[in-house]
Amino acid sequence: MQKMDCRNFKELLDSYLCQELAVETNHAMLSHAEHCSPCRIELASRRNLRQALRRVCAEDRMSDDACRRLRALLQAEAAAQETVKAGWKERLGAMFKLPLARPAMAMVAVLVLVVGGFALFRWQNLNRVSALQLSEELMTDAAADHNMCAPYAKGETLHISKPETFMAFDEACLGLEDVLKAKTVGMELRSAHVCGLKDGRRFAHLIYKRDQEMVSLLVTPRDQQAMKLGQLPDLDTKDAGIQETHREELSIGAYQTAKRVVLVVSRLPNEENEKLAQTLALPVVAHLRQIEGQRAFLQWPRTEVIAIVKGGELK
Amino acid sequence: MFPDSAQNSKQRLQTFEAEALGFTDQLYRVALRLCRNREKAEDLVQETYLQAWRSFHRFELGTNLRAWLYKIMFNVYYSGQRKDRLHLVPAEETIAETIAYDPPTPQHLTEEEVLAALERLPRDFQIPIMLADVEELSYREIADVMEIPIGTVMSRLHRGRKTLRADLAKYARTAGYKIEEK
Numbered sequence: 126m127q128k129m130d131c132r133n134f135k136e137l138l139d140s141y142l143c144q145e146l147a148v149e150t151n152h153a154m155l156s157h158a159e160h161c162s163p164c165r166i167e168l169a170s171r172r173n174l175r176q177a178l179r180r181v182c183a184e185d186r187m188s189d190d191a192c193r194r195l196r197a198l199l200q201a202e203a204a205a206q207e208t209v210k211a212g213w214k215e216r217l218g219a220m221f222k223l224p225l226a227r228p229a230m231a232m233v234a235v236l237v238l239v240v241g242g243f244a245l246f247r248w249q250n251l252n253r254v255s256a257l258q259l260s261e262e263l264m265t266d267a268a269a270d271h272n273m274c275a276p277y278a279k280g281e282t283l284h285i286s287k288p289e290t291f292m293a294f295d296e297a298c299l300g301l302e303d304v305l306k307a308k309t310v311g312m313e314l315r316s317a318h319v320c321g322l323k324d325g326r327r328f329a330h331l332i333y334k335r336d337q338e339m340v341s342l343l344v345t346p347r348d349q350q351a352m353k354l355g356q357l358p359d360l361d362t363k364d365a366g367i368q369e370t371h372r373e374e375l376s377i378g379a380y381q382t383a384k385r386v387v388l389v390v391s392r393l394p395n396e397e398n399e400k401l402a403q404t405l406a407l408p409v410v411a412h413l414r415q416i417e418g419q420r421a422f423l424q425w426p427r428t429e430v431i432a433i434v435k436g437g438e439l440k
Numbered sequence: 441m442f443p444d445s446a447q448n449s450k451q452r453l454q455t456f457e458a459e460a461l462g463f464t465d466q467l468y469r470v471a472l473r474l475c476r477n478r479e480k481a482e483d484l485v486q487e488t489y490l491q492a493w494r495s496f497h498r499f500e501l502g503t504n505l506r507a508w509l510y511k512i513m514f515n516v517y518y519s520g521q522r523k524d525r526l527h528l529v530p531a532e533e534t535i536a537e538t539i540a541y542d543p544p545t546p547q548h549l550t551e552e553e554v555l556a557a558l559e560r561l562p563r564d565f566q567i568p569i570m571l572a573d574v575e576e577l578s579y580r581e582i583a584d585v586m587e588i589p590i591g592t593v594m595s596r597l598h599r600g601r602k603t604l605r606a607d608l609a610k611y612a613r614t615a616g617y618k619i620e621e622k
Contacts, residue, residue, distance in 0.1 A: 139572065139579075139597075143576050143578075145578075170605065171601075174573065174601065174604065174605065174608075175573045175574075177549055177554040177608075178554065178558065178569070178570075178573050178574050179573070179574050180551060180554070181551050181554045181555045181558065182469050182570070182574045184551075185465070185468060185469045185472050186465045186468065187464050187465055187468040187482060187485065188478075188482070191482040191485070191486070192461075192464060194486065195461075195464065195485070195486050195489055196457070196461070198486060198489075198490065199453065199456070199457065199489060199490070199493055200453065202490060202493060202494075203449055203450075203452075203453045203493070206449065207449050
């Protein structure tokens with residue numbers, strides 16, 4: 126045990142007076158005080174001071190009145206807390222006891238389900254629609270390609286590329302003019318070739334002459350650059366529809382298969398171009414779908430057109 | 441359908457009253473030194489108990505309830521008088537420093553004399569002395585309750601007692617006691 130000196134004695138004095146010391150330390154304190162007069166006086170003095178202070182302060186008590194008020198206040202506070210807590214439970218409980226509460230709640234639940242389901246369907250459909258939007262760049266490229274090739278097709282010579290050229294680009298595009306033979310009565314095939322733009326977008330390009338107007342049918346891969354959101358969503362037959370847009374004087378109508386985009390470009394007014402697109406592009410789409418291993422739509426469901434892009438805006 | 445919580449709440453209040461209301465006088469004594477006004481001190485104690493009741497669900501039974509109540513009381517007091525937070529004022533320190541010895545406390549002092557000496561003591565010293573010598577809180581508890589470092593508690597206690605004893609020694613001299621000076 127540490128030796129008890131005057132310094133230790135003073136340090137431990139408070140604890141000694143509070144009777145917080147171990148028996149051994151207590152004993153050491155008393156032994157030290159017995160032999161050391163200043164510490165003995167200090168101990169007595171501190172004890173006197175404590176006793177004097179306690180004596181004086183013991184008389185300060187809360188008045189009975191204040192104590193009563195305190196108790197009443199606590200009880201009121203507890204009751205108030207209980208009322209608040211029980212309040213909403215009672216109200217909720219009471220609702221269930223009303224005679225028409227259960228049928229009304231069932232109706233509300235059904236209504237919520239119906240409205241929620243419809244909203245979910247619309248939301249999913251809207252997502253699907255925006256996911257299937259073709260990119261502005263694709264439309265611009267198609268217009269540029271038409272402008273580039275159409276003037277050459279105006280001449281006398283019919284230009285048909287070699288089968289190897291189509292084979293090298295896209296086997297499915299070989300002989301598209303034959304697929305369209307029955308649909309192009311009154312139209313003159315001027316060219317069937319494969320062409321490309323500087324940025325790498327390539328097309329199988331069929332050009333028809335109808336009256337004095339040149340009409341392009343373009344087939345190009347449905348890749349990420351072809352899609353507005355840059356992602357390739359799965360395409361089931363129900364989702365495909367025509368998307369239309371303008372580039373200067375050109376009208377463009379586009380359809381999609383799972384792997385390809387078929388576009389019809391001409392100077393014809395929008396409505397006429399749309400009809401022509403249905404006439405020319407849909408048989409090609411059906412043909413491509415067969416090749417892609419999907420079911421062919423002989424009669425295209427016009428009502429399922431899901432997105433019409435005009436001036437770049439979804440309508 | 442819902443559990444009857446009223447009974448639980450009633451029991452909880454009974455527990456709180458049984459455990460906590462025994463300390464009203466002790467809290468009031470310190471509140472009186474803080475407020476120096478009976479009415480205000482009663483209000484302070486009342487507010488302390490209200491706050492304690494609202495937080496009672498967080499209190500762990502079996503731990504130091506008295507120190508917890510003191511702590512709440514000082515919080516309530518401090519929040520009511522932000523500018524009046526107890527802190528050492530240089531002038532008060534110099535008073536204590538000028539006393540070169542610890543005069544012994546005479547045994548036969550009247551209550552008025554002790555009370556007057558206590559009242560004369562600066563509050564920064566008075567409160568720690570009250571908490572230590574009257575309420576028997578440990579240094580650590582005082583530091584925690586007053587939100588001051590434990591070293592400051594010890595220094596205030598030492599200086600406060602010195603000042604108090606020097607003051608009380610005057611009464612002893614006038615009463616004819618012989619003071620043994622170091």
